[in-house]
Amino acid sequence: DGGITQSPKYLFRKEGQNVTLSCEQNLNHDAMYWYRQDPGQGLRLIYYSQIVNDFQKGDIAEGYSVSREKKESFPLTVTSAQKNPTAFYLCASSTGTGDTQYFGPGTRLTVL
Amino acid sequence: EDQVTQSPEALRLQEGESSSLNCSYTVSGLRGLFWYRQDPGKGPEFLFTLYSAGEEKEKERLKATLTKKESFLHITAPKPEDSATYLCAVQAATSYDKVIFGPGTSLSVIP
Numbered sequence: 525d526g527g528i529t530q531s532p533k534y535l536f537r538k539e540g541q542n543v544t545l546s547c548e549q550n551l552n553h554d555a556m557y558w559y560r561q562d563p564g565q566g567l568r569l570i571y572y573s574q575i576v577n578d579f580q581k582g583d584i585a586e587g588y589s590v591s592r593e594k595k596e597s598f599p600l601t602v603t604s605a606q607k608n609p610t611a612f613y614l615c616a617s618s619t620g621t622g623d624t625q626y627f628g629p630g631t632r633l634t635v636l
Numbered sequence: 637e638d639q640v641t642q643s644p645e646a647l648r649l650q651e652g653e654s655s656s657l658n659c660s661y662t663v664s665g666l667r668g669l670f671w672y673r674q675d676p677g678k679g680p681e682f683l684f685t686l687y688s689a690g691e692e693k694e695k696e697r698l699k700a701t702l703t704k705k706e707s708f709l710h711i712t713a714p715k716p717e718d719s720a721t722y723l724c725a726v727q728a729a730t731s732y733d734k735v736i737f738g739p740g741t742s743l744s745v746i747p
Contacts, residue, residue, distance in 0.1 A: 528679075559737075566640065566723070566737035567680075574733065582734070614679050622732035624670065627679035 527551065528628035530615050535633045537602070537609065545600045545631045547615035556598035557616040557625060560584060567614065573598055574621045602633065610635045638663045640726050640738035648744045649714055657709040657741045659724030667732045669707050671700050672723040674740070680723055683709075714745045 528549045537543045549556065555574050559567040569582030573592040587606025592598055598617075602609045612632050616625040643658045661669070668687050672680035684693045686702040693700050697718065699710045709722055721740040728736075 530679075555733075564739060566739045567725075568737075569734055572733065580733075612677075616679075622667065622727065624668075624682060624685050625735065626682055627672075630677070630679045632677070 528615060528617055528626060530613075530628040530631050532631060533629070535631055537633060537635050539635060540604045542601055542603050543633065545602070545613055545615075545633070547598045547600065547628060548596055549598075549615075549617045549628075550596060551617060551619075551626070552595070553617035553626075554595070554620050555618045555623070555625075556592070557618075558582075558588075558590065558598070558600045559614045559616065561612040561614060561630075570600065570613075609633055638726070638728050638731075638736050640724060640736050642722075642724055642738040642741050644741060645739070646742045646744070648746065649711075651715060651745055651747050652713050654710070654712045654714070656711070657722055657743070659707040659709070659738055660705060661707075661724075661726045661736075661738075662705075663726050663728040663736070665729035666704075666726060667729040668727040668735075669702055670725040670727070670735065671707070671709055672725065674721045674723055676721075683722075711743070714743075716745045716747050719743055719745045 531546045557572040558570040571590040573579040589601045615628040618625045671683040674680040684700040724738040725735040
């Protein structure tokens with residue numbers, strides 16, 4: 525079955541630590557995205573990538589980093605510079621830029 | 637500034653009681669409008685894409701419509717399993733590499 529997987533489902537981090545969230549897709553999609561979801565707010569775009577080895581900052585990129593070394597994978601690192609990282613993180617992909625986005629199951633990150 | 641609002645914030649319906657959710661948007665040229673359903677603790681599930689005013693799409697008990705300034709998600713004779721948060725998102729013609737999401741409407745259908 526084609527789809528998007530995210531791991532882990534739950535992640536706990538101590539203050540000052542960097543953590544990496546995994547996102548893999550087997551849909552052969554070119555574009556991939558990372559969003560953050562907080563209660564009562566819409567999804568906010570962190571980073572997106574339209575093609576391998578290229579990515580762009582979204583609206584809230586500060587304190588986050590990404591890489592796109594393979595078409596199937598788009599990991600997100602939440603660095604210690606992110607002041608309020610506790611949130612639900614969603615990865616999405618689309619056939620190409622501007623096409624319908626399909627989402628993974630999400631990772632809930634909690635800072636202890 | 638491109639913006640998406642949704643109303644109501646929360647809606648409680650009796651099973652079988654039809655209603656509509658609203659998505660209002662301001663963008664510099666609409667390229668597409670998307671509806672998603674999200675269950676608690678899960679990723680959004682794609683429902684519909686609408687591209688032009690007057691367009692309608694249906695799926696089971698759901699029908700989405702689009703005008704020049706807003707979209708409606710009509711729910712006919714809802715069932716408890718329709719309970720979820722419904723998200724609206726828009727894509728501007730001038731920045732089609734991104735979509736802007738609204739805050740969502742939380743729907744509860746009571747048996």
